[in-house]
Amino acid sequence: MTYLAKPRLHHPTLQRNAVGFTRRDYEGKISTLCAGCGHDSISAAIIQACWELDIQPHRLAKLSGIGCSSKTPDYFLGQSHGFNTVHGRMPSVLTGANLANRSLLYLGVSGDGDSASIGIGQFVHAIRRGVDMAYIVENNGVYGLTKGQFSATADQGSVSRRGVANTDSPLDLVMMALQLGATYVGRGFSGDKGQLVPLIKGALTHRGAAFIDVISPCVAFNNHAGSTRSYDHVRQHNEAVNRLDVIPARKAIEVEQAAGGTLDVTQHDGSVLRLHRLDAGYDPRDRIAAMEVLQQRQARGEVVTGLLHVDPAADDLHAHLGTVGEPLNALDATRLCPGSGALSAINASLR
Numbered sequence: 001m002t003y004l005a006k007p008r009l010h011h012p013t014l015q016r017n018a019v020g021f022t023r024r025d026y027e028g029k030i031s032t033l034c035a036g037c038g039h040d041s042i043s044a045a046i047i048q049a050c051w052e053l054d055i056q057p058h059r060l061a062k063l064s065g066i067g068c069s070s071k072t073p074d075y076f077l078g079q080s081h082g083f084n085t086v087h088g089r090m091p092s093v094l095t096g097a098n099l100a101n102r103s104l105l106y107l108g109v110s111g112d113g114d115s116a117s118i119g120i121g122q123f124v125h126a127i128r129r130g131v132d133m134a135y136i137v138e139n140n141g142v143y144g145l146t147k148g149q150f151s152a153t154a155d156q157g158s159v160s161r162r163g164v165a166n167t168d169s170p171l172d173l174v175m176m177a178l179q180l181g182a183t184y185v186g187r188g189f190s191g192d193k194g195q196l197v198p199l200i201k202g203a204l205t206h207r208g209a210a211f212i213d214v215i216s217p218c219v220a221f222n223n224h225a226g227s228t229r230s231y232d233h234v235r236q237h238n239e240a241v242n243r244l245d246v247i248p249a250r251k252a253i254e255v256e257q258a259a260g261g262t263l264d265v266t267q268h269d270g271s272v273l274r275l276h277r278l279d280a281g282y283d284p285r286d287r288i289a290a291m292e293v294l295q296q297r298q299a300r301g302e303v304v305t306g307l308l309h310v311d312p313a314a315d316d317l318h319a320h321l322g323t324v325g326e327p328l329n330a331l332d333a334t335r336l337c338p339g340s341g342a343l344s345a346i347n348a349s350l351r
């Protein structure tokens with residue numbers, strides 16, 4: 001019953017952020033997901049992150065594919081731009097929108113089926129091109145919407161609700177994102193909002209391809225004993241390498257010196273990612289070392305979470321292509337179509 005609207009009235013004393021919005025202004029319609037679904041907690045974390053970052057809702061575009069996870073953009077940021085694409089096609093639609101209008105923030109929301117099965121080619125190319133976006137996969141190891149078949153991220157040996165073990169090797173989207181050149185890579189757990197909100201804030205302030213894999217249990221089909229995506233399993237095996245604070249650009253100048261055990265990473269927009277190291281040897285700026293550590297620890301059955309990699313000097317697809325600085329809809333006809341003389345000059349340069 002997604003047509004059910006929430007009451008629009010706000011309590012007058014609700015706290016407002018620097019751009020005058022309450023948290024309620026970042027909400028969407030009433031969720032129709034199963035009670036306890038991890039995806040609803042991720043929606044709540046997105047709402048919190050956007051409110052804390054003082055994002056004007058009309059400055060953000062949310063895009064998704066098909067699945068329970070891809071339905072969630074209906075449940076947050078009701079005043080933002082939105083596009084619910086075909087199954088697995090969110091990355092290419094997001095890439096096109098981003099190329100046409102670079103002035104918006106792009107948030108891609110997808111599922112493990114949507115991104116790791118039908119959409120794997122789309123995922124791969126959007127990441128390797130460095131599209132400026134925050135790309136979140138709500139990873140429950142199953143196709144929740146179509147009644148719980150194993151997805152391509154399901155662990156080998158993980159047992160279905162009917163007691164059948166998965167025999168295939170899993171795709172690890174985090175390792176793939178690292179290998180493909182994503183410049184911000186994190187893993188969170190829907191049951192740990194304290195960790196997830198800053199991970200999302202960091203992704204939204206990052207310039208370049210930011211990817212977050214969020215383990216998000218499906219209470220209907222994958223939350224039983226023997227599943228490696230259940231709340232119990234993830235709580236028992238969750239090993240965070242760091243804790244993140246995001247200090248927005250306007251506050252970064254006043255930020256106090258980092259204490260021992262913390263690492264400050266300044267991003268393009270001047271915002272500071274402050275990492276409280278829980279694993280003293282882990283340096284997320286070193287992509288290769290991060291991949292090694294992840295593989296070793298995942299082989300021990302640990303669910304490694306935190307900000308796993310960041311390249312503070314990252315660039316995005318617009319920088320790679322040398323595109324015009326303004327959104328295309330802000331260009332007048334002479335700049336959009338420079339005429340036959342310009343075309344002849346390009347043709348001549350290619351002869």
Ligand SMILES: Cc1ncc(C[n+]2csc(CCOP(=O)(O)OP(=O)(O)O)c2C)c(N)n1
Nearest residue numbers: 067068069087111112113114142143144145
């Ligand atoms: C082209 C196409 N193929 C198959 C489907 C059926 N289908 C709908 S959602 C889905 C999988 C969703 O899984 P996931 O992305 O993991 O989302 P979840 O429901 O688990 O959040 C599938 C196979 C479809 N809608 N369109």
Ligand code: SF4
Nearest residue numbers: 034037068144218219
């Ligand atoms: S079927 Fe699973 S993924 Fe879909 S809403 Fe229910 S708990 Fe969430």
Ligand SMILES: [Mg+2]
Nearest residue numbers: 111112140142
């Ligand atoms: Mg899924």
